[in-house]
Amino acid sequence: MPEKESMAILVGDNPFHGISHLSQDRSRARGSEINNVDYASHLVMTAMENGANGFMFSVSDTTLSILKAIRRKSAIRDFGLYAIVPYAYEYVRLATQLGGISGLAKRVAKKVITSFDVKAMAIGLKGIAWTDLASLLKTYVLYEISRIRSATGKQAFLDSVLLHEIITEMALSLNLDWFFKSYIEFMPKLGIRPGFETRNFAYLVEKFKEWNIDFSQITIASPFNKIGFQMNPSRIKCEEALSGVTGSKVIAMSILAAGYLRPYEAMDYVLALPNLNGVVLGVSKEHHARETFKLLKSRFE
Amino acid sequence: MSDSEKKSLKAAVVGLGKMGLLHACILNVLPNVKLVALCDKGFMIRRISEKLFRNVRIVNALDDLDGLDLDLVYVTTPIPSHFSIVKAIYSEGLVPNVFVEKTLAHNYEGAKELCMLAQESGGVNMVGYMKRFSVTFRKAKNLLDKEALGRVVSFSAYAYSSDFSETKNNSKISVSRGGVLGDLGSHLVDLALWYFGDFRVKLARLSSLDDMGSDDFALFYVDASDGMEGQFEVTWCKKGYRMPEFGLVVYGTKGTMKINDDEVELELKDGKSVKWYRHDLDDNVGFLLGAPEFFREDDYLVKSVLKSVDAKPNFLMASRVDWVIEQVRNKAGKNA
Numbered sequence: 118m119p120e121k122e123s124m125a126i127l128v129g130d131n132p133f134h135g136i137s138h139l140s141q142d143r144s145r146a147r148g149s150e151i152n153n154v155d156y157a158s159h160l161v162m163t164a165m166e167n168g169a170n171g172f173m174f175s176v177s178d179t180t181l182s183i184l185k186a187i188r189r190k191s192a193i194r195d196f197g198l199y200a201i202v203p204y205a206y207e208y209v210r211l212a213t214q215l216g217g218i219s220g221l222a223k224r225v226a227k228k229v230i231t232s233f234d235v236k237a238m239a240i241g242l243k244g245i246a247w248t249d250l251a252s253l254l255k256t257y258v259l260y261e262i263s264r265i266r267s268a269t270g271k272q273a274f275l276d277s278v279l280l281h282e283i284i285t286e287m288a289l290s291l292n293l294d295w296f297f298k299s300y301i302e303f304m305p306k307l308g309i310r311p312g313f314e315t316r317n318f319a320y321l322v323e324k325f326k327e328w329n330i331d332f333s334q335i336t337i338a339s340p341f342n343k344i345g346f347q348m349n350p351s352r353i354k355c356e357e358a359l360s361g362v363t364g365s366k367v368i369a370m371s372i373l374a375a376g377y378l379r380p381y382e383a384m385d386y387v388l389a390l391p392n393l394n395g396v397v398l399g400v401s402k403e404h405h406a407r408e409t410f411k412l413l414k415s416r417f418e
Numbered sequence: 419m420s421d422s423e424k425k426s427l428k429a430a431v432v433g434l435g436k437m438g439l440l441h442a443c444i445l446n447v448l449p450n451v452k453l454v455a456l457c458d459k460g461f462m463i464r465r466i467s468e469k470l471f472r473n474v475r476i477v478n479a480l481d482d483l484d485g486l487d488l489d490l491v492y493v494t495t496p497i498p499s500h501f502s503i504v505k506a507i508y509s510e511g512l513v514p515n516v517f518v519e520k521t522l523a524h525n526y527e528g529a530k531e532l533c534m535l536a537q538e539s540g541g542v543n544m545v546g547y548m549k550r551f552s553v554t555f556r557k558a559k560n561l562l563d564k565e566a567l568g569r570v571v572s573f574s575a576y577a578y579s580s581d582f583s584e585t586k587n588n589s590k591i592s593v594s595r596g597g598v599l600g601d602l603g604s605h606l607v608d609l610a611l612w613y614f615g616d617f618r619v620k621l622a623r624l625s626s627l628d629d630m631g632s633d634d635f636a637l638f639y640v641d642a643s644d645g646m647e648g649q650f651e652v653t654w655c656k657k658g659y660r661m662p663e664f665g666l667v668v669y670g671t672k673g674t675m676k677i678n679d680d681e682v683e684l685e686l687k688d689g690k691s692v693k694w695y696r697h698d699l700d701d702n703v704g705f706l707l708g709a710p711e712f713f714r715e716d717d718y719l720v721k722s723v724l725k726s727v728d729a730k731p732n733f734l735m736a737s738r739v740d741w742v743i744e745q746v747r748n749k750a751g752k753n754a
Contacts, residue, residue, distance in 0.1 A: 291470055291472075349704070374697055
């Protein structure tokens, strides 16, 4: 395992969005309390008080409200933020309601324009004029960062902005090395580490090596768990890929396989993995926030 | 080189909406496929696609696919256009192997005609009922085939989503997606036909969010020649369904089985009870995009085309779904 000071122990936001990868019944059974912003922010802060040192979240109205609530409690400076963009569910749903991708693109463009982020708009105009996708991505990311900053204030530490798995996987499938490289080059200029969420970890590592991408500059979030849940194409291939990645910041998601595994057995597995720099875990109950993160901290120290 | 000797396929995708992009991306990672062309009427979509897809021809009309020596075409346009596009593909002899996103056609008449054209072409044809490639629904099929429940007496099936739970007017979008029956209901009907064989619609009710006649809620009852009865409830206006959810409860002489996207639960009358989650059913794939089902679906079709063997669900099977949907509309007094 890496040195303990570099270990990221992150609270995840899945329960706040009503996500359970075990079963949708389970997420509905959590009840409405989890949708309450004050309750959710209390859970995040409880996790922080018990060992967590960061919050990983998809940028949505829900999570931005949670961040605002934490800011009001003057606790926003105490931990690192790991944002995932876009909040794919919201965009897929919008595309459905607006009749497809073109309707969605118009809506997003309108949002960016009305955000009055001059820097973002300037880059965006270039992107639109030349159908320059790298510029459009930068515009979009700047827009999302401005949303985060307006919720958290300037004192918050935005460690990484990770591209959502749907973007990562599409770009991987299309061999868009220039897309990844452009993003990796752009983000450090903002003082933020570029990152990628993926459920094709082995494929991503293979491609990034082929494209000579410097792993030390990036954050990668991907599932790692004892039963190989969402570790594509297989647990073994992902483990092999992980052992070949040094210097990167790899954060393990789904370590409990969405609640299928017990924390102790899940942590035994993760602790034995090389080159892992962090874990992210969602909690929906106060006692889970207390006990799980206390356990995580003690095991990773 | 004959079809049976083929080692790789040249593929094209017609229609670059969500599903078109998804299939194009998956085809691009399959080792035995070369994505050679994309077709879409939208100018901006074509401009963007030119930047995203390397060495792929981007065209705006079906005719422009002529001469590319294609082996396989995916049709992923809105449902009302499936019939005319697939008919043109076969009539012009563009390619014998065709995949169409569900539903096959906008009505049963069109579906029947496409079945005939597909048969004449001699190629492989398939419709995108991807739930058949979900590990949980497959597990249930396996259990039913082994008669784990004994004789099936009845079932109830549901498909819920919250897509339009907060909108009051969605007619235009609803029609392009085939209404809730074509969009969500078709998957459920396909699963039921796959599990239980043919049935007829006894009673049906359709209702709309607005007065424009789109289908937003469907409730219908079916029965089969062996006495089995079934009930379907379909809506995209149900709160609390962040992702669309499909499920069935099947009652047999030996017990009950509950199936949905996440789990299969078997409860037998002898007291035995077993539950499988996706986690237990080897849900990993070569490349995950969207859901594992899509990769399995495309991989299976490509392998079927390479081997020149029938792929399921084929047009004929999918036309039965269109037939059931038409029966539902007839019984509800809302024929398309």
